[in-house]
Amino acid sequence: MKKLVYDIINKLNAQNITYADVRFTDTDSQQIYFEKGKLKYFGSNMDSLALGIRVLADGCWGFAGTTILTQTSIDKTIKKAISNARVGSKFRKKSASFRKLKPVQDSYFFKPIEDPFLMDDKYKIDFHEKVAQKLVGNDKIVYSFVYSEFYRQYKIFANTEGTLVDSLVYDSMPKMYVLASNGRESMSRNWPGDMNGQRGGFEVIRNVKLEENTDRIIEEAIKLLDAPRIEEERADLIIGNGHLALQLHESVGHATEADRIFGKEISYAGKTFIKPAMLGNFKYGSDIVNIYSDSTNQGGMGFHIVDDEGTPGAKVDIIKNGILVDQQTSQENAAILGVKPSSNMMASFADDIPLIRMTNFCLAPGKGSLDDLIKSTENGYYIDFTKTWSIDDNRNNFQFTTEIGWKIENGELKHIVKEPTYFGITPEFWAACDGICGEEEWNFQGTFHCGKGEPGQSMHLSHGVAPARFKNIVCNVKA
């Protein structure tokens, strides 16, 4: 396939174009889904081959992608990418630009501890069936599922600057869920949370200890039916890693994608409240808030040698001591903003156009354990396990509901509360952060399902987080 990619680059180099990149992906995935104790779906998408060609010509981007890899189809795809750029340039007032990049030639092959694609399928089914069986049998549990997904992608990236990188990665994502009902209302509990994707193979599934946590989520879901709701108008909230990853994702991650500043995502994903003039001076959070994009950390799903336009992986501070200092950028947007490209241009498959995407987007750890943070909280709630999320077009006003919370009184966890729902304005919320746990509590959370772009793309990405406390948050929102 490298030869095929070389040949396409050679053909593109023979054209009068400014820049082009070519990607080839070969993607495998497998899904196992048990519902109410029964196997409802076992399936795979194997050897999904795709090719994408992006061209900058006459100051405009054109893209064409295909899953048909015959020579006729490839030639048609090259032609279409070029003509999409050239025709598009007729409605382009300012030319798109692309800075020269230093060529990179490298390979990266991740090796999982347990390769889910080489394992015995029967073993994987038995493993999940055992968990599924433990989720049924209680009269109050009216619905349950256990689901795992395995993913492997081989990618070749090449551009007309001389870069050629190939890579192989494995990601896995487990989840189980129960719904309890008393006939009047229903309450859910899931494990290990919604940000449950990780770089790795079957070891990811083992590490979250599904079977060991079935009793816990059944018990908690049933207890939630009779649990109180938060009654205070405002409270101090300690947010656990699973949900904090989503809070970071929605209110900082997407807000600091530079394409939103320029309105490139208005039609679907939205805008951002951030303006270019805010870089270097806008107070985004309290002094202890440090947030960075890090595509050099091999532990997260956002690791890469180069992004999907050839920019080498990078660790870039986005918020430093509470001040907004940079953005997640592409080559083109970085040039407009006058910053160094952050290596955030990524596409889900080769036949998708690259967009500015989070890679490993992280909240830097502070100090101390979760126990220490709880002990230092006089009155508040510890909340986790996302239930509902929503944020506005400008990433300024968010409202989240978690499945469960624990009342904290005088530094101790007390009773549980159902569906804690809190609301905030992004910079005010992050300014209210007065405690972040240390390295010992910091880990990667992740998702396979970050949606952006049209046609839509679902991206795999990670968030490094440690539990954090936010003071005096509005937490009594009801329908």
Next chain:
Amino acid sequence: MEFQKELSKICEKYPQLKLNFHYKIWETDFLRFYQSQINYNISKTSISLSTTIYKGKKSYSFSLKDSTKEILQSKIDDVLDLIDQLPEDPDFVDLEDDLSKSAEKEKTNNIEKVSLEKKIDILEKFSKAVESYDFKIYGTFICNYRTLYIINSNGLDKREISSPIYLECKAVNQKNEVTVLEAYGGERFESFNEEEFISNLTKKAKAATAEVVDVDAGEYEVVLAPRCIGEYFMYLESSINLSSLDSKQSYFEGKLNSQVFPENITITDDPQHPELINFDYNGDGHVYKKLPIIEKGVFKNFFVDNYYGRKLKMETNGANGGALVMDTGDKTLDEMIGSVKRGLYISSLHYMNFINPKETSITGLTRDGTFLIEDGRITKVVNNLRFTENISDIIEGITEIENKSYTIPYSSNYGEFGIYSVRMPHVKVNGFKISSSTRTV
């Protein structure tokens, strides 16, 4: 031999199995624009085959891109070694066995009909029209062309062609970023009225030059644009799907043939409506016909597919909510706005998510033009607002319905890029709960 014809033969080759194929040839031509210029143009072509193999009540599914007969057969043979080891799904009965077909009309390929040059020509006119108000245009202009073959071991051999067009144009004020939206969706480009589109977009841009204000949280009388009420009903579809009844998460559990909403509410799923993007079949390959969902406020039907229909002993109806139509009322939009003393006009919604689907409690935001109505007139632009509300309460609160309806397109961005449409009028709602302001437009 064409690949789809090979699929029927492969079904015959494995009499011990039940095979179900979805063979899809899909193309898109996708233009994205921003700041009154092209962002990028995308063309994509994809051929995919989704296969489910049943042996008794045991099953395995797989998808292949641009497959050949040889690759497919080899994959089926691989599955034969595995399938006996899998646990059964006792609720599976059979694949679709109703061989009746819809009209299976040929359709114009709108990718060819609406060329990139033509799209640019239209966008340049939009751009000029709003320029004088200091607005620029942002959005997407898409044409898809898809041929889907649904073939199975029960002799099913059906084909559905669709070629939707989706044009979403947002005009954004260059000073304060107030945004307004106009959209077109359909399969017959002849129905696109360029002049009317430009006139509507310009009117909205003009209204959006008014002063921007904030409003307090609280209950408001609101006029919801057709896009908004359409979206609320689309969210309710999760409760109308039979799978939600099976998972005990349906608002409509125990409410079949009961009065659930006011008598002025009638909703039909009409996949052959002449003003909507049309569909012939549901995912099973069952003919997808017009079906009443809410009739004068009475809940009439769930969307019943084969699997859950057989499990819950309900007759398959093939509906899936892809083409909702709301009956019109007797008020003009001017009368509806004119009767509001102090309230809101809401153009569009954003990022809704259920808090509790069974209770229909939801949170979300307004977007693309929220306006203050004072003494029966739109007077100011309002910052985008958050609502936290039960959808059932919003529908209960509908007091007036416009005497005309509009086609509203929606794009589905997860999985395959799909385009759907609904036909909805404006509605007036009492007691709409605003829970906070976003402080931005």
